[in-house]
Amino acid sequence: MRRVFAFSTIALAAALAACSHGGNGGTTPPVTQPQSANVSQQKMLREQERVPSSFVAPKHPGFIAEMPDTQTWTQGIAQAGEAPVPGGMFDIVNQYNTIQNGQHVTVYAGSIRPTGAGILLVVRRSADLHTVNAQTMTVASSAVRIESASGSDLQLQQIGRSAQAIQVRVPL
């Protein structure tokens, strides 16, 4: 009887230990927690600190009429420029900007992961920037760079072993 009780106690302890470590299917090595609770708590308290204000401003609800955007939309090919997509999805080489039918159009050239296929990412923005749509075009087996552009005709250069010139008409 005592032996059964001892076994049960061990099994209960094991069960509780398993419970406290959650049900992760054993995909992660067991970890030991250092004395970190205070450090974390202090950091989270700092995240919630408010900026002191000596008064509370009155509210004046309502939208205001938008003025035309005076920002200059640079046109042409730019070597700089991060694409508005995760780096883990695309490797962008360069971009081409133009205005077509009143829309701001940016064509990003590069490759897509994990295949490395050459792609063009075409992002079209309405003049007021409120509406945006995009499409991806696969154009080569490896990354491409925009060499020149005229209207919707792009001259691309494939990067890599089989460096080839590619002519593409982008539906702008």
Added chain:
Amino acid sequence: MLRSILTLVAGCALVAVSYANAIAAPAATTSRYMATTNRTTLYNEGCSMGTAGLSGIVILDFGEPYYSGGEGTYTYGSAFASDSSIVNAAEGFLDGFWNCSGSSPQLRLAIGTSNYGSHTGNSAGQAWGGAVNTLKNYISSKGYGSQEFARGAIDAEPGWDTEFSRTSAWIDGYNAATTAPLYDYGSADDCPYSGFSGNCDGWGQHGLWYVSWGNSDGYPVPEIYQWSMGDQWYYESAYSASSEANGKLDFLGTMTQYSACGCGSSTYTPAQGFNTLQSLINGNSSTAYTMSYSTDITWAN
């Protein structure tokens, strides 16, 4: 007795599953890839959020660091924007939210940049921290402090700086300039997850920890566009819990790109992104944490 133990084990498993699923994803806010610094446009964006009564984190991503007579960014409108023009635009968002919200909603407005490109470095980080300080002062001077917070943010992706030096210099510069929280809404590319043992594109898990949680201003709000990204951040938190001084990662929330990607079902909805990471970290007591925020990024301005 044995049956009691089995019952306890089963109950334990049930509690673990229930806990992971019990936390409903919060309503997602809208973050934006910015193509403009028009103050009126941003005022109306803030007003829209305030009118909707939403609370949470909003990241305005102004693109990669750039220098043109002063620190700034190269925006998604293919133009240079100075840090002062970015602050001016963000102030418009703060005004709009304040005026159009009730008295309860809380806004954490983060101006975002990235570690993309050669201009990422210490001086750009310092300038970004200074810009966030200016926003903090604006909130104080305008009497918005009961509902608004100013934050910095960085889309830090290992693949954009595999040597890590430019990114760490930027982080150090930011920390030198301000104590305002810095949200890392970046990726954990090439980092380990179930069945995959990468080295975070050269950063190692320690480097990613430093960027997202190890630096004194850093807080993780990671991109979770698919399951593997959630698993990478869960593994990062498990690593931090076992190997770093400040323990597991306290994720504030998640970022998804459902509105921007145009990827259809291949990218997570905001709720899917939030629930994936929430479930993964709460499946292990060493990484358990209750997140608060969900934000989805869009191209529209």
